[in-house]
Structures are given as structure tokens and as C-alpha cells.
Amino acid sequence: MSRYKVSDELFEKALQAIPGGVNSPVRAFKNVGKNPLFIKNGSGSRITDVDGNEYIDYVCSWGPLILGHSHPEVITEIRREIENGISFGAPCLKELELSEFIVKAVPSIENIRLVNSGTEATMSALRLARAFTGRDKIVKFSGCYHGHADGLLVKAGSGVATAGLPDSPGVPKSYTKHTLIAPYNNLKATTELFEHYPGSIAAIIVEPVAANMGVVKPEPGFLEGLRQLATAYGAVLIFDEVITGFRLSFGGAQQATGVIPDLTCLGKIIGGGLSVGAYGGKKEIMQMVAPQGAVYQAGTLSGNPVAATAGLATLKVLAQKGIYEELQQKTDRLEEGINNLLRQTSGEFCLNRIGSLLTLFFTLKKVNDFESASSSNMHSFMGFHQSLLGQGIYWPPSQFEAAFISLALTNEDIDKTLKAMEKALAFA
Numbered sequence: 098m099s100r101y102k103v104s105d106e107l108f109e110k111a112l113q114a115i116p117g118g119v120n121s122p123v124r125a126f127k128n129v130g131k132n133p134l135f136i137k138n139g140s141g142s143r144i145t146d147v148d149g150n151e152y153i154d155y156v157c158s159w160g161p162l163i164l165g166h167s168h169p170e171v172i173t174e175i176r177r178e179i180e181n182g183i184s185f186g187a188p189c190l191k192e193l194e195l196s197e198f199i200v201k202a203v204p205s206i207e208n209i210r211l212v213n214s215g216t217e218a219t220m221s222a223l224r225l226a227r228a229f230t231g232r233d234k235i236v237k238f239s240g241c242y243h244g245h246a247d248g249l250l251v252k253a254g255s256g257v258a259t260a261g262l263p264d265s266p267g268v269p270k271s272y273t274k275h276t277l278i279a280p281y282n283n284l285k286a287t288t289e290l291f292e293h294y295p296g297s298i299a300a301i302i303v304e305p306v307a308a309n310m311g312v313v314k315p316e317p318g319f320l321e322g323l324r325q326l327a328t329a330y331g332a333v334l335i336f337d338e339v340i341t342g343f344r345l346s347f348g349g350a351q352q353a354t355g356v357i358p359d360l361t362c363l364g365k366i367i368g369g370g371l372s373v374g375a376y377g378g379k380k381e382i383m384q385m386v387a388p389q390g391a392v393y394q395a396g397t398l399s400g401n402p403v404a405a406t407a408g409l410a411t412l413k414v415l416a417q418k419g420i421y422e423e424l425q426q427k428t429d430r431l432e433e434g435i436n437n438l439l440r441q442t443s444g445e446f447c448l449n450r451i452g453s454l455l456t457l458f459f460t461l462k463k464v465n466d467f468e469s470a471s472s473s474n475m476h477s478f479m480g481f482h483q484s485l486l487g488q489g490i491y492w493p494p495s496q497f498e499a500a501f502i503s504l505a506l507t508n509e510d511i512d513k514t515l516k517a518m519e520k521a522l523a524f525a
């Protein structure tokens with residue numbers, strides 16, 4: 098009998114009701130050659146599927162669960178809050194507390210608007226940047242993901258001044274022609290876009306540390322250069338910190354790098370596992386948002402007390418002393434262990450790691466942009482992933498995603514993971 102029998106049965110049913118059987122494509126395990134698992138529960142560093150198999154979890158809901166699953170303080174706070182009702186569509190104390198908390202923590206954020214997802218945050222920030230500058234075009238980087246809003250579903254344009262083509266049917270070219278693409282870490286190509294369209298570019302949107310093509314670090318000078326370009330040409334610099342916010346440091350990548358954007362997008366961790374996103378930045382810009390200003394943006398469930406409570410409880414734990422040092426130490430242990438294994442193995446690898454984010458690519462290239470990330474051997478990745486899963490390690494089921502290290506991960510978990518990796522690398 099298959100160890101995934103119940104998951105397989107549920108997936109068959111899901112395929113009848115839901116396109117592809119999943120409510121977000123990356124869950125589908127398409128790149129790793131098997132059906133996705135249905136997860137029954139999670140506690141600390143572990144999740145258990147409906148067949149009763151237990152896994153050490155390196156997905157952590159794709160980033161929000163930096164404290165691990167079912168953190169007692171988060172669960173207690175949600176329980177307490179939910180007793181008072183779930184949503185009112187009117188101001189509540191918890192949304193104010195969460196907002197004030199973030200304003201205090203994130204250097205660029207003077208004013209903030211809560212939304213329900215990262216997608217809403219980036220979409221709204223771009224609308225605002227366009228309104229603020231009176232310009233239409235935006236610059237994004239190939240391999241950066243900013244949610245699924247129309248104008249952002251564009252990856253690589255060929256040539257410096259080429260307008261983007263949509264990645265998805267259903268997205269009008271007339272819209273994505275305003276999305277200009279440069280390779281990540283390529284300041285020269287970005288500069289050329291500004292030289293080609295001076296006075297037309299409303300915003301640069303960037304993941305200050307890219308984590309949606311696997312983990313790719315900004316090279317020294319890249320973010321500083323973007324800051325200078327945006328200032329010189331009167332464009333708005335938007336950091337999409339949906340993953341990096343409250344992960345790379347308490348104040349996100351901007352605090353870690355010292356490069357301060359005009360607007361910042363948040364999501365994932367600030368909802369503690371419930372649906373919360375946010376965008377914020379300079380007061381001067383944020384005051385243009387309705388009802389203060391004319392830029393319309395709204396949400397029925399935005400800032401609802403239960404989601405705000407989950408986020409606030411999570412951020413309060415993260416505010417405790419030594420938390421980021423602890424995350425750093427855990428990830429150091431994992432990184433050093435993997436590097437030891439790689440030294441003993443012949444094969445093509447590139448391990449990228451920053452803070453509590455990590456990706457192992459199966460290539461000899463130094464991965465610093467989408468093109469080099471794409472050189473990873475997908476067949477090797479599949480073998481690696483399948484072997485890990487069979488040994489109770491739930492690694493992200495895509496080469497182009499980060500592994501997320503949580504505070505719940507123990508040294509024993511890490512050592513077990515390294516043992517499993519030793520075997521898995523033989524299948525890569």
C-alpha cells in the first residue's frame with residue numbers, strides 16, 4: 098500500500114472540484130513528479146499528512162510561520178480574540194496596534210494601509226506610485242515575483258528597452274507594455290531603461306533579496322544603485338518585502354542593508370499565518386490613499402481583528418531579544434552541514450543563503466539572477482526532493498522557492514535533515 102494513499106484519494110477528488118486540485122499552483126508538486134500531500138496538522142517544526150506521515154517542514158506555509166506551527170502564544174491570542182467576533186467592517190483596536198507596531202519597526206514606513214495579501218499590497222503600491230508621479234511605466238526584475246496582479250506577470254523582456262510580454266493568457270499587452278524588465282543585479286540594464294524612458298517611469302519594484310527564483314542575494318551596490326536611480330529620475334522605489342519583512346531582520350531587508358525605499362510591501366509574516374498584507378511608506382505619498390486622498394483602495398476584511406491579532410502576536414515574539422541571532426545560528430548549522438556534504442559529493446551545486454532563507458541549486462554557475470537560476474538541473478532537483486520526502490523532510494517542491502527556517506526547528510531536526518540530505522544528494 099502506498100504511504101500516500103489517503104492524500105492520493107483526496108487529490109483525485111480535488112481534481113474534480115478545483116483546477117489542478119490546488120488553490121495555488123506552487124502547491125501542486127508539478128516539478129517533483131508526484132501528487133501533493135494533504136496536511137492534517139502542524140506543531141512546532143513538524144507537519145503530519147492525512148496518511149499519518151510526519152515531516153520536518155521547510156515550507157512553513159511559504160514563509161509566514163517563522164515561529165513554526167501552532168505557536169502557543171499565537172494560538173492563545175487568536176482564541177481569545179475570536180470569542181469577541183470575527184470581523185466588523187469598522188475600525189478595531191488590533192488593526193491599530195498592528196499598524197503602529199509595523200510603523201515603529203520598519204524604517205521606511207511612516208504611514209501604513211493593511212490589506213489581505215501580498216498581491217493586494219504590491220498592486221496597490223504601484224497604483225499609488227503611478228498616481229504620485231503621474232507616470233505609467235514601472236521597472237521590475239526578471240525572476241522577481243510580486244503576486245499575480247496583471248501588470249506584474251511579466252518576466253524577461255529581450256533587450257534593454259523591450260517592453261514586457263505577459264506570462265499568462267488573459268493579461269492585455271496594452272497593460273504589460275508599461276512593465277519594463279531588467280535582469281536582477283544588473284544596474285547597467287536598469288540605468289539604460291531610465292535613459293531610454295526618462296520622465297515615464299513611475300516606480301522600481303524589487304525584492305531587496307530575491308526569494309522567488311530560489312534565494313538570490315543583491316550584489317554589493319545593486320540596491321544602493323536603485324536608490325540613486327529612483328531619486329535621480331523622480332521615480333518611487335518600492336521594496337517588496339513580503340518575504341523579507343520581519344525575516345532578514347526585525348526591520349526587514351531595508352534595515353539589514355541600510356537602503357531605505359519610498360514604499361514597502363509586506364505580507365506573510367505580518368499575518369502570522371492568517372491573511373494580511375500591507376503597504377506603507379512616506380507620509381507624503383501615503384496621504385494620497387483614499388479616503389485621505391484620491392487613490393482608491395479598499396477591502397471588506399482588511400485589518401479584521403482576528404488576522405491582525407495573529408500578526409501582532411507573531412511580531413511580539415519576534416521583538417524579543419536574541420530571536421534573530423537564534424534563527425541565524427540554526428540556519429548556520431544547516432548551511433555548514435550542507436556545505437560539508439557538498440564537499441564530499443561530486444556534482445554541481447550552488448548553495449545560496451541569507452538569514453533564515455536558503456536554496457540549493459543544481460548548477461556550477463554562481464546564481465545571481467534568473468538566467469543563472471534557470472541553469473539548475475531540474476531532474477537532479479526532483480530526485481533530491483523525492484528522496485527527502487520519503488525520509489520525512491518536507492522541502493519546498495520547487496527549485497525556484499526558498500527553504501524557510503523557523504524558530505521551532507531544533508538541532509536534532511537539522512541533524513536529521515542533514516542525514517537525509519546525505520542520501521538525497523546521491524539521487525540528485
Ligand SMILES: *Cc1c(COP(=O)(O)O)cnc(C)c1O
Nearest residue numbers: 214215216242243244337339340
Ligand atoms: C508571496 C509573495 C507575494 C504575494 O503574496 P500573496 O499573499 O501570495 O498574494 C508578493 N511578493 C513576494 C515577494 C512574495 O513572496
